[in-house]
Amino acid sequence: MDIFSHKKILKLYLNGEITSNESKLSTSNSVQKLKSTLLEVKQTNKDKYKGILLKINSPGGTAATSEELARLILSLRKDVPVVVSIGDSACSGAYMIAAAANYIFANTMSWTGSVGVIMTLPNFQELAKKLGVAVKTIKSGKMKDLGNPFREMTPEEESYLETLVKKAHEEFVNFIKLTRPNAKNLDELADGRVLDARTALENNLIDRLGTEDDALTFLITEILKGNEKDFSVTDTAPKPSFLKKILDMAAPITIKLELPNNFSRF
Numbered sequence: 001m002d003i004f005s006h007k008k009i010l011k012l013y014l015n016g017e018i019t020s021n022e023s024k025l026s027t028s029n030s031v032q033k034l035k036s037t038l039l040e041v042k043q044t045n046k047d048k049y050k051g052i053l054l055k056i057n058s059p060g061g062t063a064a065t066s067e068e069l070a071r072l073i074l075s076l077r078k079d080v081p082v083v084v085s086i087g088d089s090a091c092s093g094a095y096m097i098a099a100a101a102n103y104i105f106a107n108t109m110s111w112t113g114s115v116g117v118i119m120t121l122p123n124f125q126e127l128a129k130k131l132g133v134a135v136k137t138i139k140s141g142k143m144k145d146l147g148n149p150f151r152e153m154t155p156e157e158e159s160y161l162e163t164l165v166k167k168a169h170e171e172f173v174n175f176i177k178l179t180r181p182n183a184k185n186l187d188e189l190a191d192g193r194v195l196d197a198r199t200a201l202e203n204n205l206i207d208r209l210g211t212e213d214d215a216l217t218f219l220i221t222e223i224l225k226g227n228e229k230d231f232s233v234t235d236t237a238p239k240p241s242f243l244k245k246i247l248d249m250a251a252p253i254t255i256k257l258e259l260p261n262n263f264s265r266f
Contacts, residue, residue: 006232009219010049012037013237018061018069018093030238031061035069037236042076050231051219052080054101055212057087058094060114063168066093067175073100074179081223085215086110086206091194095205096172099179102223104206105215106197113200115176116192117168119161124149180205 015030034054041049054073060066073082077100084090084098086106091114098104098112106112128135128150135150146157153161173190176183184203189195200206208218216233220226 007050007224007226007230008048009051009053009216009231009233010037010041011053011055011216011233011235011237014054014056014058014069014094014097016058018058018066018097020062020065031065031069033236033238035072038069038072038076041080042072049080049234050224050226052076052082053212053216053219053233054082054084054098055087056084056090056094056098058091058097059089060092060094063093063117063172066096067171070097070100070175073097077102081219083215083219083223085210085212086112086197087212089194092116096175099176099205103208103215103218105208105210105212105218106200106206107211108197108209110197111194112197113189113195113205114192115172115186115190117165117172118192119165121147121153121161122149123152125151176205 012034013030014034018031020031041052076082082101083103084101084105086098086104087110089111090098091112095112095114137145137148139145143157143160146161173186176186176190182204189203189205195205197206197209201209210218217228220228220231
């Protein structure tokens with residue numbers, strides 16, 4: 001069969017922290033590229049691609065951006081099946097995005113889950129006193145400077161923020177219940193803990209252990225009911241810049257799970 005008559009699979013990537021920031025120096029380029037490509041497929045290219053393989057390596061990120069991507073995939077998967085392959089991690093908001101797909105693969109040493117919401121608010125009050133810095137705040141309402149790092153938070157403010165976090169967590173859990181109706185022990189596991197792939201599989205938070213190649217084969221043979229020789233893959237992997245190549249060469253070898261520092265995030 002001629003390559004031009006092959007059925008096409010689109011390979012997409014979600015790498016790094018999930019954020020709406022569009023700075024060229026941030027990992028959000030992966031997020032923005034993923035969003036724009038998914039929108040393009042949904043609006044104009046449903047017939048061009050028979051399926052999507054989404055490779056995820058992300059610790060999570062901001063709540064609203066994670067939800068936006070997840071719901072976009074959820075709306076698309078009815079017409080174009082989406083299979084996720086988890087690399088090092090798909091945690092928190094990244095897991096929400098994975099859960100929107102038709103099927104989830106993970107390597108045996110992948111980390112996932114972390115179904116939770118966190119809000120981090122720094123306080124510089126004592127530091128400001130030591131430096132002799134005084135801050136005057138003029139506001140229109142008692143909650144307008146909520147989270148002001150130069151004063152103590154009131155009990156009322158803390159209670160209000162806890163309510164916001166609990167509501168966001170409830171939305172997160174409800175989304176997982178919608179997309180993963182066979183999930184087990186979700187109320188217990190949705191306390192923010194990170195899960196190894198085997199535990200996630202035992203509780204139906206993912207579907208199968210396997211590599212990226214396994215996920216691609218499953219998409220073609222099991223979901224699309226085809227033969228691998230009849231399909232070609234359109235790979236959207238970004239080409240690293242010369243500066244990134246230099247920085248990667250100089251980077252130390254570490255094992256870590258990064259969590260983003262945003263005001264409110266999954």
